Amino acid sequence: MNKKINNCFISVNIQKDDFDVNAEIKSIGTRKIIGGIANFIGVVRDTQKEKEELVSLELEHYPGMTEKAIITICRDAQKRWEINFVKVIHRVGNLKIGDNIVLVITASAHRKESFKSAEFIMDFLKSRAPIWKKEHYKTHSSWVQSKEEDELSLKDW
Amino acid sequence: MNKKINNCFISVNIQKDDFDVNAEIKSIGTRKIIGGIANFIGVVRDTQKEKEELVSLELEHYPGMTEKAIITICRDAQKRWEINFVKVIHRVGNLKIGDNIVLVITASAHRKESFKSAEFIMDFLKSRAPIWKKEHYKTHSSWVQSKEEDELSLKDW
Amino acid sequence: MKILYFSWLREKIGVPFEELEVQSENVHDLIKELIRTDQKYALAFEDIKSIRVAVDQKLIQNLNVSIKNVKEVAFFPPMTGG
Amino acid sequence: MKILYFSWLREKIGVPFEELEVQSENVHDLIKELIRTDQKYALAFEDIKSIRVAVDQKLIQNLNVSIKNVKEVAFFPPMTGG
Numbered sequence: 034m035n036k037k038i039n040n041c042f043i044s045v046n047i048q049k050d051d052f053d054v055n056a057e058i059k060s061i062g063t064r065k066i067i068g069g070i071a072n073f074i075g076v077v078r079d080t081q082k083e084k085e086e087l088v089s090l091e092l093e094h095y096p097g098m099t100e101k102a103i104i105t106i107c108r109d110a111q112k113r114w115e116i117n118f119v120k121v122i123h124r125v126g127n128l129k130i131g132d133n134i135v136l137v138i139t140a141s142a143h144r145k146e147s148f149k150s151a152e153f154i155m156d157f158l159k160s161r162a163p164i165w166k167k168e169h170y171k172t173h174s175s176w177v178q179s180k181e182e183d184e185l186s187l188k189d190w
Numbered sequence: 191m192n193k194k195i196n197n198c199f200i201s202v203n204i205q206k207d208d209f210d211v212n213a214e215i216k217s218i219g220t221r222k223i224i225g226g227i228a229n230f231i232g233v234v235r236d237t238q239k240e241k242e243e244l245v246s247l248e249l250e251h252y253p254g255m256t257e258k259a260i261i262t263i264c265r266d267a268q269k270r271w272e273i274n275f276v277k278v279i280h281r282v283g284n285l286k287i288g289d290n291i292v293l294v295i296t297a298s299a300h301r302k303e304s305f306k307s308a309e310f311i312m313d314f315l316k317s318r319a320p321i322w323k324k325e326h327y328k329t330h331s332s333w334v335q336s337k338e339e340d341e342l343s344l345k346d347w
Numbered sequence: 348m349k350i351l352y353f354s355w356l357r358e359k360i361g362v363p364f365e366e367l368e369v370q371s372e373n374v375h376d377l378i379k380e381l382i383r384t385d386q387k388y389a390l391a392f393e394d395i396k397s398i399r400v401a402v403d404q405k406l407i408q409n410l411n412v413s414i415k416n417v418k419e420v421a422f423f424p425p426m427t428g429g
Numbered sequence: 430m431k432i433l434y435f436s437w438l439r440e441k442i443g444v445p446f447e448e449l450e451v452q453s454e455n456v457h458d459l460i461k462e463l464i465r466t467d468q469k470y471a472l473a474f475e476d477i478k479s480i481r482v483a484v485d486q487k488l489i490q491n492l493n494v495s496i497k498n499v500k501e502v503a504f505f506p507p508m509t510g511g
Contacts, residue, residue: 053212054211054212054215054229055210055211055212058211058231063288064233064235064287064288065235065236065287065288066235066236067233067235067288068232068233068235069230069231069232069233070229070230070231070233071228071229071230071308072211072227072228072229072230072231073226073227073228073229073301073304073305074215074226074227074229075225075226075301075429076221076224076225076226076227078221078222078223078224078225078299079222079223093353093354093357094353094428095351095353095401095404095421095423097404098401098404098405098421099428101404101405102404102406123428123429130221130222131220131221131222131224134429135428135429142235144230144232144312144511147230148230148305148308148309148312151228151305152305155301155305155429158428158429159426159427159428159429160425160426160427160428161406161426161428162426162428162429163353163401163421163423163426163428164426164427164428164429165353165354165423165424165426165427165428166427167354176354176355176424176427177427178425178427179424179425179426179427184425232511250435250436250439251435251510252433252435252483252486252503252505254486255483255486255487255503256510258486258487259486259488280510280511291511292510292511301429312511315510315511316508316509316510316511317507317508317509317510318488318508318510319508319510319511320435320483320503320505320508320510321508321509321510321511322435322436322505322506322508322509322510323509324436333436333437333506333509334509335507335509336506336507336508336509341507
């Protein structure tokens, strides 16, 4: 889903496939007015809450709404900071430890704006994008519970 | 220059050549405990302070000291946040509009720690790494002046 | 109306979505209506505070939101994206 | 002792570095000693507040820092990295 609002290009993809960071950075296109590109990659890690090792992380989402919800988050970021490019790729399906989950790229004339907007988008993705994670272990599975701190951290923005 | 302190791998390179973000992210190696990778790429932009277009940006540095100064910044970041990997590549020489200048990668178990440490390192690079920029235009050249705001922003940390 | 369930709510209800003719005029009544039809809904909606609702793919804050002329209503636990 | 200059200071002095036998015991005196030897130093060090100093590749905050047994002293304007 691609949108261009107030000279800010917003692109959101929900996909099973992995992403190529170089290619996504290249997709920014002309860099004449770009001074800073902030990137964040979320990675499947073993939270080590359980005695056994994580076998896989399953990501379920609400097709249609996920894209819209993320576009809304990106637009909110774009209202607060002067950014020229936002790209969000969120993977769904079954992932393994070390796999990429999510990519957020923001590009701006200024480093602060790119950093803040990427951090803002990541914070809101956590509890505003209709995506749910399930951890699969050898002997059992459990849905990841939302963290109160994630919801509270939104109030700092 | 590579160092490993308290389980944090720190790598700093000053080079003329461009960098490959994918390759640098791959160099993190094992990702078992990594949940977030923050990246920042600084890009040569035309600040449009002058009537004419920027022809090139020349970066001069203090060989030997630059690496040490950046390692010190990375170590300071590592004292404040739980990070497992820091990579800084700073280019020197003659660059054109749109060229990459600097890459900062930090990897951590948690997204906040990786974001904050990357932002911290970028802020300190601005006025603590012995690097100087000269803007070349068709008819004249001028050294980039340090910004008071860059020095002041360090006090927020 | 299309009613969708995600995450453990989907598992408790047993289907990802269902097409239902409903009488209710708002979300609150819809939940009560569902609970009356089958025990599985009563179990799924037991802890209503832990359930989030989207009406036509928009998150709502209040169960009194009208569902007249609405195409889909989705129920799910707090999101864990990112 | 190796004395290095960077950015516009290098341009004003005309060389990136020079090897000098100096008498001074601290940075402050070294600057005065240089200024006595040639007009170009006087011009380069005119606005001393805008000049940063590194002794053996470590930034110093105070010009009274000793330069005894020091290998290199570098003078440069505020840095503009990143």
